Amino acid sequence: MELEKLTIIKAAKLLQEKQISAVELIKLYLERIRQKESELDAFLYVAEKEALAKAEEVDLKRKRGDKLGVLAGIPYSLKDLILFEGMQATAGSKILEGYKASYDATVVLRLKQADAVCLGKTNCDEFAMGASTEQSAFKVTKNPWDTTRVPGGTSGGSAAAVAGNMCLFSLCTDTGGSTRQPASFCGVVGLRPSYGAVSRHGVIAIASSLDQVGCLAKTVEDAALVFETIAGKDELDSTTSSKAFYRGLSENLQKPLDFKKLKIGLPKEFFEIGGIDPDVKNLILKSVDCFKQQGAEVLEINLPHMKYSVPAYYIINSAEISANLARYDGIRYPISNRDEASGFREIYYKTKGHGFGPEPRRRIMLGTFSLSSGYYDAYYSRAQKVRSLIKQDFIKAFEGVDLIMGPVSPYPAFKIGEKMNDPVSMYLADIYTGLVNMACLNGLSVPCGFVERENKKLPVGLQIIGNYFNEELVLRVGNSFEQEHNYLNQTAE
Amino acid sequence: MISLEQVRHLAELAHMELSEEELKNLQKDMGGILEFIAQLKEADVSGVEPLTGGHVLENVARIGDSPEDSFAFDKDLLHQFPEKENNYDVVPKIIEK
Numbered sequence: 001m002e003l004e005k006l007t008i009i010k011a012a013k014l015l016q017e018k019q020i021s022a023v024e025l026i027k028l029y030l031e032r033i034r035q036k037e038s039e040l041d042a043f044l045y046v047a048e049k050e051a052l053a054k055a056e057e058v059d060l061k062r063k064r065g066d067k068l069g070v071l072a073g074i075p076y077s078l079k080d081l082i083l084f085e086g087m088q089a090t091a092g093s094k095i096l097e098g099y100k101a102s103y104d105a106t107v108v109l110r111l112k113q114a115d116a117v118c119l120g121k122t123n124c125d126e127f128a129m130g131a132s133t134e135q136s137a138f139k140v141t142k143n144p145w146d147t148t149r150v151p152g153g154t155s156g157g158s159a160a161a162v163a164g165n166m167c168l169f170s171l172c173t174d175t176g177g178s179t180r181q182p183a184s185f186c187g188v189v190g191l192r193p194s195y196g197a198v199s200r201h202g203v204i205a206i207a208s209s210l211d212q213v214g215c216l217a218k219t220v221e222d223a224a225l226v227f228e229t230i231a232g233k234d235e236l237d238s239t240t241s242s243k244a245f246y247r248g249l250s251e252n253l254q255k256p257l258d259f260k261k262l263k264i265g266l267p268k269e270f271f272e273i274g275g276i277d278p279d280v281k282n283l284i285l286k287s288v289d290c291f292k293q294q295g296a297e298v299l300e301i302n303l304p305h306m307k308y309s310v311p312a313y314y315i316i317n318s319a320e321i322s323a324n325l326a327r328y329d330g331i332r333y334p335i336s337n338r339d340e341a342s343g344f345r346e347i348y349y350k351t352k353g354h355g356f357g358p359e360p361r362r363r364i365m366l367g368t369f370s371l372s373s374g375y376y377d378a379y380y381s382r383a384q385k386v387r388s389l390i391k392q393d394f395i396k397a398f399e400g401v402d403l404i405m406g407p408v409s410p411y412p413a414f415k416i417g418e419k420m421n422d423p424v425s426m427y428l429a430d431i432y433t434g435l436v437n438m439a440c441l442n443g444l445s446v447p448c449g450f451v452e453r454e455n456k457k458l459p460v461g462l463q464i465i466g467n468y469f470n471e472e473l474v475l476r477v478g479n480s481f482e483q484e485h486n487y488l489n490q491t492a493e
Numbered sequence: 494m495i496s497l498e499q500v501r502h503l504a505e506l507a508h509m510e511l512s513e514e515e516l517k518n519l520q521k522d523m524g525g526i527l528e529f530i531a532q533l534k535e536a537d538v539s540g541v542e543p544l545t546g547g548h549v550l551e552n553v554a555r556i557g558d559s560p561e562d563s564f565a566f567d568k569d570l571l572h573q574f575p576e577k578e579n580n581y582d583v584v585p586k587i588i589e590k
Binding site: 098099100102103194195196209238239241242243305307308311312314315322326329330331332333334335336338343344345346347348349350352353354356361362364365366368369372378379381382383384385386387388389391423424427439440468 | 495500503504506507508509510511515519522523525526527529530531532533534535536538541542543544545547548549551553569570573574575576582584585586587
């Protein structure tokens with residue numbers, strides 16, 4: 001079987017028609033992981049035993065004629081930031097080595113109820129800080145299209161696993177672009193849902209006002225099915241909204257779209273900002289033109305406060321990180337430097353000083369700075385006000401358009417090591433994605449073509465930004481774009 | 494833009510033990526980041542309310558009883574503590590005589 005051509009929808013059909021058993025399918029994927037892992041370094045833990053046991057359960061249920069979930073037998077991977085009972089959850093950090101999740105995240109529970117099969121935990125930047133997965137404390141994941149390049153981040157392990165055909169989808173997170181940017185770099189589909197659309201219970205908290213669970217898949221149709229399965233109100237996460245109601249979404253996906261009624265906004269600022277690669281810019285404009293040719297109206301819009309988005313994002317992000325990461329103090333998680341310490345303060349100092357890598361340390365320091373007395377108003381409070389202005393820009397824009405389109409990333413996948421010594425340049429990788437998180441909106445990255453660098457094809461993603469809780473329109477338009485183009489039939493190598 | 498003394502003080506506030514070399518690296522990195530962040534000073538935020546997160550504000554009071562037995566995860570959590578005694582996590586003494 002060619003795993004390159006398999007999607008969730010196709011695999012589910014094969015399983016239903018009993019052309020393949022869940023155990024056979026899972027064995028194929030485990031074999032693929034064995035072959036590709038040394039080249040891509042996508043996984044931090046491969047759950048071979050657990051996956052085979054779940055696959056056997058699915059086969060048995062099918063044999064008995066029991067009711068099966070919509071993702072029965074479908075193999076997926078999980079960013080190592082999301083809890084699966086009994087499995088490790090390191091968040092890519094040494095400070096969580098040895099920790100085993102004592103419960104399932106709500107999203108994992110929903111996937112278990114849908115009978116999906118977890119193949120393991122994927123690599124990510126330490127505590128989801130970075131844009132390349134180079135900040136993982138364990139290993140550097142490679143881009144399947146060119147292994148000298150990064151897969152993007154922070155969900156780089158997840159994106160490489162999907163693009164490398166090591167699983168059919170992956171659940172990850174998106175705090176400032178961590179789902180969409182690796183999707184763009186690896187040529188897969190990535191959805192960051194609206195804030196409040198998906199439960200974060202059991203997802204390691206990074207920056208709580210920005211975090212959201214995202215999904216990566218090979219097609220928009222697959223991503224929609226996964227999203228529908230995991231989304232919705234959860235009593236265990238008070239930030240989930242009663243507006244998060246998506247039943248029937250994947251069925252609505254195929255309904256014909258009347259492009260003549262569709263208004264697409266193209267923010268002027270997106271293309272004025274320096275640093276956008278000219279080839280990426282051309283691909284994005286060409287893609288938007290496709291919608292125009294189908295009858296959609298394309299309007300220039302303004303997001304006047306966009307230029308403040310990245311600096312405001314990093315103040316809010318680091319402030320929340322410094323608060324959320326305070327819990328890794330050597331008292332309740334396995335890693336503790338208490339043997340070298342005298343007194344409780346030293347336990348904190350030594351555990352945190354040794355356990356956190358360079359980027360978490362930078363953010364904790366920056367967050368401590370902007371929350372400290374004398375700086376709070378000038379930094380943290382000002383950033384939150386700027387955040388209001390960014391959100392208002394979007395609300396105003398959506399009064400005149402149905403969707404906003406633009407690039408996901410200013411450039412295609414960069415070389416491993418290229419940006420590691422310059423934190424600000426790494427932060428600017430989030431320029432088109434972070435503002436969606438700042439405004440609590442949703443965004444989709446869908447492959448829209450390739451650029452060539454050093455004789456290698458590198459994928460580029462188009463970003464489609466939707467109004468609050470209107471993921472359905474974003475996915476329908478993304479699905480229609482995908483079917484008009486054949487990028488999805490191209491696979492790494 | 495930020496002194497080594499300030500960096501040292503922040504490390505203390507954050508409870509992180511950092512070597513002299515790391516403090517110096519952080520001073521350089523944070524200087525660059527703060528310079529970048531300084532553009533925010535241009536933004537006119539007069540009369541703007543801060544956005545503290547979320548788009549929809551709705552009542553989130555939990556309906557009914559606590560959904561979990563408070564002791565449901567005891568066993569799984571206990572064995573992960575770095576130091577334990579019986580069913581307790583051992584914490585260092587924080588109040589001196």
